Amino acid sequence: MTELLTGKEVATSITEGLVKRCADLKAKGKVPTLAIVRVGEDPADMAYERGAGNRAAKVGVEVLKLALPEDTDTEALIKKIDKLNADDDVDGILVLRPLPSHIDDDAVRNAVAEKKDVDGIGDRAMAGVYSGKKIGYPPCTAEACMEILKYYGIELKGKRAVVIGRSLVIGRPVAMMLMAKHATITICHTRTEEMDKVAKEADVLIAAAGKAKAVTEDFVKDGQVIIDVGINVDEEGNMTGDVDFDEVSKKNVRITPVPGGVGAVTTSVLMKHVVDAAERKL
Amino acid sequence: MTELLTGKEVATSITEGLVKRCADLKAKGKVPTLAIVRVGEDPADMAYERGAGNRAAKVGVEVLKLALPEDTDTEALIKKIDKLNADDDVDGILVLRPLPSHIDDDAVRNAVAEKKDVDGIGDRAMAGVYSGKKIGYPPCTAEACMEILKYYGIELKGKRAVVIGRSLVIGRPVAMMLMAKHATITICHTRTEEMDKVAKEADVLIAAAGKAKAVTEDFVKDGQVIIDVGINVDEEGNMTGDVDFDEVSKKNVRITPVPGGVGAVTTSVLMKHVVDAAERKL
Structure with a gap:
């Protein structure tokens, strides 16, 4: 007989703890904040963005959405990421990928500050997953x-x-x-x-x-x-x-x-x- | 029937090309140089050091051997590595490992400049091997x-x-x-x-x-x-x-x-x- 391993219970068990942790952080004056960076209007990206936004709202994480035009170049995108790196209110940065092909993905991956690289896209995060050492976050x-x-x-x-x-x-x-x-x-x-x-x-x-x-x-x-x-x-x-x-x-x-x-x-x-x-x- | 895959021919085929490349570099005023850093007197380390020295001599690579006492601490070792990083004559740095247990291996691994990390011990080199991207050298x-x-x-x-x-x-x-x-x-x-x-x-x-x-x-x-x-x-x-x-x-x-x-x-x-x-x- 097939047994379904549904994700909902797993998600609930993860987020239960997070609601309290977010409340504790807010009591200390810190609102956990995720910046989502999107280039272009890919429907899959937009669906993921919506899903993340809904989940964030339930947990108590603030979301900052940055939607850039499809023709944004590497340099402009990295400038935006650098600004988010420097913004003390922003705790995590998610860059929706794959990026349009004219953008240098390797440069963008490594532009995200290690501490804010919550989807583990940078080289240092990769080294952490590969080596089993505590460096950054896994994807x-x-x-x-x-x-x-x-x-x-x-x-x-x-x-x-x-x-x-x-x-x-x-x-x-x-x-x-x-x-x-x-x-x-x-x-x-x-x-x-x-x-x-x-x-x-x-x-x-x-x-x-x-x-x-x-x-x-x-x-x-x-x-x-x-x-x-x-x-x-x-x-x-x-x-x-x-x-x-x-x-x-x-x-x-x-x-x-x-x-x-x-x-x-x-x-x-x-x-x-x-x-x-x-x-x-x- | 067993067939032996002996290493000697493989080594010869690799080094043949290197002799000429070393000569070309010398003609341009550059002597390729490897620094070998050893802490303590482990016989396996010393054997590897000798083997590398012999091979280097055959190829035309200069070897700088740095033997540090067993009780060298992390800070002192990293200072020595930093000096080699800054030394323009040194092209590659090999730190013989495992290091004595009182030394912070992670700190030492990442102290070696990426460009000189010829045995691929740093996090960036690891990310390269893991991802298949051209970053540094593999082990x-x-x-x-x-x-x-x-x-x-x-x-x-x-x-x-x-x-x-x-x-x-x-x-x-x-x-x-x-x-x-x-x-x-x-x-x-x-x-x-x-x-x-x-x-x-x-x-x-x-x-x-x-x-x-x-x-x-x-x-x-x-x-x-x-x-x-x-x-x-x-x-x-x-x-x-x-x-x-x-x-x-x-x-x-x-x-x-x-x-x-x-x-x-x-x-x-x-x-x-x-x-x-x-x-x-x-």
Whole structure:
């Protein structure tokens, strides 16, 4: 039988603590504040911005939205980020990415001050995730996967975790975080041969291929835990994950739904980072 | 039948090009120079220092050896490193590690200027290896493994590479470098269950467990390529790898010997990084 690992409870358990911490901070005269920087009008960016705004309102985090025109260049964008770095009211900075292709992503990533880099996009944050040392914050989506596994009490030590996807936003960091919890990790990607066979070895499968229905029944074995990180929109305009849910859910697995899985947890993790950053400032 | 993947030819092929590049640099008034910083008198450190010195002499790299007493503290060590950072004659800095336990390793790692960090110990170099972006130099031992695979024409794209060991010196970086060549990577470590079964899946097995004879016949399948990164000394004072060579070599595998494998290539890679650094300065 399929068991759903829904994100809502996980998000609630994360945000419960945050409401009190925000109130405590406000009593000390500090309103935790997140700046969201968007370039252009990408619908996915705007959806994420709305979701983060709603979550922030519930928790007590203030959001400063900075929407820049599509033709903003690297220099202008970095100037804006520098201003936010220098603004003592701002605790965290989220730059919505991918940025338009004319912008130098590496320069922008590293322009965000380490202490305010709440989505872990800078080189120093990456070094922290890679090395397991406490440097900066890990990417929120990767941490959201870990929060789900923790909330549902899924054992990782010694177990086999297979990650499909090697991006810096999710594949690599979640693999490193799984290894830090002593899982044996495997990273698959577009060049992997016999991916279904590799995926089947997993006790925990992280689907972050970035492709709808990439994970079919053949990838899955009974007893597996599947975290579906995908966000795709099908022909009818419905949101689907990277897992062929109808097929896979016939098996005896535990799986996160899309929507209502990882996505529901990511903004809570983001708020946790902002509150952490605000507390560190005091 | 076992085929030996010896390091000597690989080292020769790397250093051949370096001799000419060093001569060219000297003609322009620049002598490529490596500073080796050692704290205490650890025999392994002193052996590596000698090996690097010999290799440097053959290539035409000048070596500046700085031997500090065992009781040197973090502050004093960093002062010495800062001096080398500021010294325009010095192109690369190698700090022999592990350092004595009273020294703050993280502070020392990041004290080495990024441009001179020829063994990739700083956070920025780590971010480079992790992300696949061109930042600094990867750790020499990890790159030595890759050079051996390249020299012997071993296909990596789509193949399964299993790394035993998750250290920042070798396990993690070599896994990332294998993935950059499009291998499907698995990292095993002390907590891995049924490691022999996992290792057997490998087309390429990297043994960096740090434990003599950790890799037995059960880890190995016919046709496998095995890179033995281990350096251990047995009861009779002989150097052995992490692979139980006598047992494993009965199989139909290609394997690096110890000594004469990875270790023979590491100092050549180090010299390559020093020459690269010297050229970049001009």
